[in-house]
Amino acid sequence: MEQDWTVRRVPAADGADIVLHSIGIGPGIVVVHGGGVTIETYRRLAIRLADRFTVHLYNRRGRADAAARAEPYDGEQDIDDLAALLAHTGARDVIGHSGGGFIALRAAARRLPISRLALYDPAVQVDGLTPTAWLPGAREAARAGDIARAMALTSAGINTHSAASRLPLGLQVAICRLFLRTPIGRAMGELLPTTLDESALIHRHDGPPEQWAGVDAAVLLACGADGPPYYPPTNEALARVMPHARTLLVPRAGHDALNRAPRHLVDALAAFFAAPVTSEPAGS
Numbered sequence: 001m002e003q004d005w006t007v008r009r010v011p012a013a014d015g016a017d018i019v020l021h022s023i024g025i026g027p028g029i030v031v032v033h034g035g036g037v038t039i040e041t042y043r044r045l046a047i048r049l050a051d052r053f054t055v056h057l058y059n060r061r062g063r064a065d066a067a068a069r070a071e072p073y074d075g076e077q078d079i080d081d082l083a084a085l086l087a088h089t090g091a092r093d094v095i096g097h098s099g100g101g102f103i104a105l106r107a108a109a110r111r112l113p114i115s116r117l118a119l120y121d122p123a124v125q126v127d128g129l130t131p132t133a134w135l136p137g138a139r140e141a142a143r144a145g146d147i148a149r150a151m152a153l154t155s156a157g158i159n160t161h162s163a164a165s166r167l168p169l170g171l172q173v174a175i176c177r178l179f180l181r182t183p184i185g186r187a188m189g190e191l192l193p194t195t196l197d198e199s200a201l202i203h204r205h206d207g208p209p210e211q212w213a214g215v216d217a218a219v220l221l222a223c224g225a226d227g228p229p230y231y232p233p234t235n236e237a238l239a240r241v242m243p244h245a246r247t248l249l250v251p252r253a254g255h256d257a258l259n260r261a262p263r264h265l266v267d268a269l270a271a272f273f274a275a276p277v278t279s280e281p282a283g284s
Contacts, residue, residue: 007020007021012067013083028089030091031055033057035194036195040064054091060078073197092113093273102124114217116219118222118273121255122234126237130234131157147176154199218245218278221238221239223247225250225253226252228255
């Protein structure tokens with residue numbers, strides 16, 4: 001049976017409204033989306049989990065129906081908003097994707113009441129495993145208003161496994177100019193300065209994996225077999241220090257697999273969230 005979305009306004013710690021989009025039946029899962037996108041790319045995932053779970057989507061600050069983001073950006077508002085949503089919904093399970101995975105992991109390290117945390121391609125910098133040399137040039141181009149060049153540098157810097165990243169930069173910029181004419185390209189272009197700020201924050205938190213050893217939630221560290229090559233070693237390093245973590249390499253999956261929501265990934269997430277946990281979440 002087709003289900004309907006419900007939309008509610010949840011008060012944030014600073015008095016702003018967080019607009020919560022929910023669907024499904026069963027235990028609650030809060031999704032923390034990645035950078036450069038809005039919740040629209042996660043609706044397929046939510047719908048495919050909705051027969052077993054109540055899935056909560058929300059736009060992080062500075063996007064779509066969300067309130068403005070505090071500047072300079074330090075990620076604290078993101079953690080506060082997630083705390084408010086966990087308190088409002090009673091959910092204790094979280095999915096974090098890419099930059100949203102970094103936010104969700106920081107929240108778990110702060111002992112927010114999270115029982116199970118599924119991270120897909122979490123943008124967590126561990127011992128310099130993730131490339132960073134592209135970021136200054138991309139930020140300089142964005143400040144100059146050359147979004148196509150900034151996008152090309154960002155894409156090549158992040159997607160090191162992609163054949164497109166080895167094309168001449170001028171050709172990559174031309175491709176990005178065409179992409180910026182599409183609806184999703186325009187949306188990503190508008191959000192690119194925000195994405196670059198988040199990338200800079202993530203890179204500033206580079207360090208040994210032991211800085212995350214205090215995360216006591218059950219953690220699934222997933223990444224795609226067809227995605228960037230730095231996610232598997234990052235996940236393995238994190239899994240070695242977290243007491244209740246394991247890794248999952250998802251076949252036939254790239255960085256956008258969580259948005260595409262193939263059945264084998266959805267079923268793996270559902271199995272993880274249905275499994276019992278051995279300890280109470282922090283803060284419960």
